[in-house]
Amino acid sequence: MALLTVQGLTRRFQGLVAVDSVDLAVEPGTVHGLIGPNGAGKTTLFNLVSGVLAPSAGSVRLGDQPLDGLPPYRRTALGLARTFQNIRIFSEMTVLENVMTGRHTQLSSTWGVLLRGSGFRAEERQAKAKARDLLAFVGLSEAADARAGDLPYGDQRRLEIARALACEPRLVLLDEPAAGMNPAETHALLGLLRRLRDERGLTLLLVEHDMPLVMSLCDRLTVLNFGRRIADGTPAEVRAHPAVIEAYLGTGRHEVSVSRGAVS
Amino acid sequence: MWDALDDFYWTYQSLIHGIGVNGILALSVYVVLAVGQLSLGQAAFMGVGAYTGALLSVKLGAPFAVSMLASALVPALLALVVGGPTLRLTGVYLAIATIGLGEITRIVFLNWDYAGGALGLSSIPERGGVPAIYGTLAVLLIGLTLVARSRIGRAMEAMREDEAAAGVMGVNLPRYRLVALVVSSAMAGVAGCLSAHVSSFIGPNEYGFETAVTILSYALLGGIGSPLAPVLGSTILTLLPEVLRPLADFRLMVNGLIIVLAVLFMPRGILPWRIARTG
Amino acid sequence: MLEQQLVNGVVLGATYALFAIGFTLMFGVMGVINLTYGVYFALGAFAALWSTQALGLPIWAALPIGALIAGVIAVILDTLLLTRLRKAKAPELASLMVTLGATLFLYAGMAAALGTEIRRFPAEIFSGGAYSLGDVRVGTTQILILAAAIVLMLALLALVRGSRIGLAIRAVAENPDAASLMGINGALMLRVVSFLSGAIGGAAGVLVGLNFNAIQPFMGEHMMLRGFAVIIVGGLGDLRGALLAGLLLGLAEVLTAAYLSSTLKDMIAFALLVATLWFRPLGLFGRAAAKRA
Numbered sequence: 050m051a052l053l054t055v056q057g058l059t060r061r062f063q064g065l066v067a068v069d070s071v072d073l074a075v076e077p078g079t080v081h082g083l084i085g086p087n088g089a090g091k092t093t094l095f096n097l098v099s100g101v102l103a104p105s106a107g108s109v110r111l112g113d114q115p116l117d118g119l120p121p122y123r124r125t126a127l128g129l130a131r132t133f134q135n136i137r138i139f140s141e142m143t144v145l146e147n148v149m150t151g152r153h154t155q156l157s158s159t160w161g162v163l164l165r166g167s168g169f170r171a172e173e174r175q176a177k178a179k180a181r182d183l184l185a186f187v188g189l190s191e192a193a194d195a196r197a198g199d200l201p202y203g204d205q206r207r208l209e210i211a212r213a214l215a216c217e218p219r220l221v222l223l224d225e226p227a228a229g230m231n232p233a234e235t236h237a238l239l240g241l242l243r244r245l246r247d248e249r250g251l252t253l254l255l256v257e258h259d260m261p262l263v264m265s266l267c268d269r270l271t272v273l274n275f276g277r278r279i280a281d282g283t284p285a286e287v288r289a290h291p292a293v294i295e296a297y298l299g300t301g302r303h304e305v306s307v308s309r310g311a312v313s
Numbered sequence: 314m315w316d317a318l319d320d321f322y323w324t325y326q327s328l329i330h331g332i333g334v335n336g337i338l339a340l341s342v343y344v345v346l347a348v349g350q351l352s353l354g355q356a357a358f359m360g361v362g363a364y365t366g367a368l369l370s371v372k373l374g375a376p377f378a379v380s381m382l383a384s385a386l387v388p389a390l391l392a393l394v395v396g397g398p399t400l401r402l403t404g405v406y407l408a409i410a411t412i413g414l415g416e417i418t419r420i421v422f423l424n425w426d427y428a429g430g431a432l433g434l435s436s437i438p439e440r441g442g443v444p445a446i447y448g449t450l451a452v453l454l455i456g457l458t459l460v461a462r463s464r465i466g467r468a469m470e471a472m473r474e475d476e477a478a479a480g481v482m483g484v485n486l487p488r489y490r491l492v493a494l495v496v497s498s499a500m501a502g503v504a505g506c507l508s509a510h511v512s513s514f515i516g517p518n519e520y521g522f523e524t525a526v527t528i529l530s531y532a533l534l535g536g537i538g539s540p541l542a543p544v545l546g547s548t549i550l551t552l553l554p555e556v557l558r559p560l561a562d563f564r565l566m567v568n569g570l571i572i573v574l575a576v577l578f579m580p581r582g583i584l585p586w587r588i589a590r591t592g
Numbered sequence: 593m594l595e596q597q598l599v600n601g602v603v604l605g606a607t608y609a610l611f612a613i614g615f616t617l618m619f620g621v622m623g624v625i626n627l628t629y630g631v632y633f634a635l636g637a638f639a640a641l642w643s644t645q646a647l648g649l650p651i652w653a654a655l656p657i658g659a660l661i662a663g664v665i666a667v668i669l670d671t672l673l674l675t676r677l678r679k680a681k682a683p684e685l686a687s688l689m690v691t692l693g694a695t696l697f698l699y700a701g702m703a704a705a706l707g708t709e710i711r712r713f714p715a716e717i718f719s720g721g722a723y724s725l726g727d728v729r730v731g732t733t734q735i736l737i738l739a740a741a742i743v744l745m746l747a748l749l750a751l752v753r754g755s756r757i758g759l760a761i762r763a764v765a766e767n768p769d770a771a772s773l774m775g776i777n778g779a780l781m782l783r784v785v786s787f788l789s790g791a792i793g794g795a796a797g798v799l800v801g802l803n804f805n806a807i808q809p810f811m812g813e814h815m816m817l818r819g820f821a822v823i824i825v826g827g828l829g830d831l832r833g834a835l836l837a838g839l840l841l842g843l844a845e846v847l848t849a850a851y852l853s854s855t856l857k858d859m860i861a862f863a864l865l866v867a868t869l870w871f872r873p874l875g876l877f878g879r880a881a882a883k884r885a
Binding site: 101120122133163170173 | 460471477485486
């Protein structure tokens with residue numbers, strides 16, 4: 050069974066249909082790419098799935114759990130995490146605190162916060178240890194106590210991923226994780242995302258414009274144009290799909306042609 | 314030595330009380346600001362607490378502990394009724410609803426004959442005093458520091474920085490806003506009760522718009538990086554007119570100016586130090 | 593008797609509607625609850641008072657002077673207080689707090705400079721007498737207030753909904769960045785809106801001051817509760833909603849004062865505000881630009 054099932058998802062903004070009855074199925078343990086020209090509705094779809102926006106129609110399921118109508122925090126507790134297109138780390142907090150904030154739904158102490166009993170202290174210690182593990186995993190151990198806003202751009206992206214992982218997700222939505230990265234950073238990111246799938250068994254759904262990255266990383270692709278799904282399949286299938294070539298080349302809105310092939 | 318201390322206390326009694334009470338008020342508005350909301354109802358909550366506590370003491374002869382408890386509960390209830398519906402909306406709605414609350418409580422006290430109407434309530438028994446005021450302030454300072462250094466403090470700061478991102482981290486935004494507002498109103502109510510029982514008189518015009526804005530200016534001057542900052546802000550603003558006598562007549566203008574300058578040029582306050590968010 | 597109350601209610605409601613329409617315009621375009629609006633209200637009234645007293649002008653000439661001065665001051669204050677925050681794309685509550693501090697400063701300053709006692713227009717302003725229609729008496733001042741409020745509101749609606757400037761203003765309200773891409777001078781439009789809403793607020797101050805014949809520095813502060821109630825009931829940023837809700841509040845207040853009690857009258861605005869928040873948070877027409885968190 051698919052881990053994420055999206056059926057007939059639609060969102061209208063004052064006459065404009067940003068997402069138009071889109072179907073999508075993400076299989077567990079895969080990296081699923083969501084591509085399409087600018088304005089195709091990819092980020093809107095992410096906002097609908099993560100609950101930041103309410104859909105006009107359609108349904109979203111995580112496993113066999115319907116997510117419809119649930120606020121974002123409930124979806125997080127059910128195993129959905131995400132990153133944002135324009136990085137949204139908590140820049141005043143330290144790097145470690147950012148990741149610990151991601152542990153929010155895993156922690157439960159309330160009165161213990163005031164009483165400081167052993168339960169609270171153990172929980173806090175574990176949260177800290179777990180956060181340090183995640184920082185090590187994304188390669189940010191050194192920066193644990195730095196102010197998050199002071200990190201270089203690429204590191205902020207990695208921090209955002211670590212923070213999403215701290216939510217103990219089953220599915221992570223990554224919104225343009227490579228945006229603004231230089232080739233070396235992108236290459237490192239590719240390795241990190243692969244390890245998420247291969248070492249941690251995570252399922253990823255990502256929006257990305259960096260076609261070489263998408264082609265070499267994704268197991269499956271869904272292509273949106275003007276809010277509609279125009280193709281779905283393996284990278285090779287999608288690359289050969291006439292509607293996709295039309296969408297990218299026909300509009301001239303994107304600088305990278307899909308047929309350019311994979312990065313090694 | 315003791316005589317000197319005694320003299321000092323009697324000379325500056327009301328100032329000493331004022332610093333403590335204003336410190337509690339500063340913490341009460343800090344709690345709401347710390348989750349990224351704005352309440353302009355702190356003066357109203359304070360007034361409701363003051364009237365609740367004073368009425369219980371004067372009319373029913375209730376023990377001080379009962380007055381204190383009631384002065385926390387009644388404003389909290391009011392916060393639920395007035396602020397409750399705004400918590401799913403943007404912060405502007407809470408700000409508007411609480412400004413409205415300030416104006417309406419003034420009208421109610423002014424016209425409520427049982428509570429003295431325009432004349433206010435007088436001969437409130439002297440209770441609590443310095444130990445109760447500073448004890449409450451200390452308990453709140455410690456409590457809020459512990460809360461700041463925990464998952465709750467992290468969630469609060471996350472909300473203030475970026476609500477959408479905090480929600481995606483699993484923070485139940487409406488509940489945090491609600492609890493913050495209710496706790497904050499209870500704190501302001503207690504401050505009102507404590508202050509009423511050291512000043513022997515309260516009136517309907519003490520808890521208006523100017524007081525609400527002054528309370529806000531405490532936290533904006535001090536900052537909200539730690540619970541200590543708003544208390545520092547309130548202490549400075551309470552002492553200022555005493556130290557600079559000519560300023561006393563322009564106290565409200567100074568407070569207004571401080572808010573403008575703090576938001577524009579010093580958004581972290583004069584104590585920008587930020588408390589660690591790990592326990 | 594009821595007819596008389598209805599007439600009084602409509603006159604009062606028209607002034608509330610006028611006050612609120614400027615307030616909600618400011619929010620709708622700038623996205624900021626600008627509390628200095630109450631100051632423009634009082635300044636407009638004082639400027640008109642001064643024109644009638646010191647210059648001996650008739651009220652129909654004093655009204656535009658009050659509006660003009662309030663509008664100019666609105667533009668100056670908006671530039672001083674909010675430009676910096678707009679550039680930094682600061683959160684809306686920061687803007688609200690700045691205007692809050694400025695409001696406290698200005699009220700206290702006005703109280704110090706002008707005194708807090710209630711001032712009244714010269715008696716000859718009200719010498720026009722009254723018309724009787726059966727049992728209903730309508731003063732010439734009331735007719736002037738109603739006519740001025742209606743003309744100003746219709747003019748504003750026509751400007752915003754039916755002119756090129758209005759189109760540009762609405763574009764800036766909708767999306768400032770996109771508007772500037774289309775060649776609209778966003779900063780200029782914000783100034784135009786500041787001026788318009790400040791002038792409307794000032795005019796409302798003149799008319800309300802005239803209606804009660806009472807002017808003092810804090811009149812704006814007390815009016816703000818009504819302003820908030822009206823813009824929330826009407827829906828934040830909704831001009832027609834504000835118009836309707838303003839009339840409604842005026843009628844409700846007058847009828848309550850006449851048939852129930854005058855204490856209750858002052859609570860109606862707040863009761864409407866809280867009831868709206870509970871049951872229809874987006875206002876009468878429910879399509880206001882309120883973002884849900």
